[in-house]
Amino acid sequence: MNLITTAREWLQRAMLVGGKDQIKAMALDDPDLEVLWDEIPRL
Numbered sequence: 001m002n003l004i005t006t007a008r009e010w011l012q013r014a015m016l017v018g019g020k021d022q023i024k025a026m027a028l029d030d031p032d033l034e035v036l037w038d039e040i041p042r043l
Contacts, residue, residue, distance in 0.1 A: 004035055011036065012043065 011033070015023045020043075027033045027040050 007033060008036060008039075011040070015043065 011023070011027055024040055024043065028037060033040070
């Protein structure tokens, strides 16, 4: 499993338990997740 897949899975888990909109906003502000920024709004 590559790191992008792992990051995506953890992001989805966080959205389930932490509030989808709040986690999305935080993820879009996190430069470590920049590779996922294009797909985050669709999650």
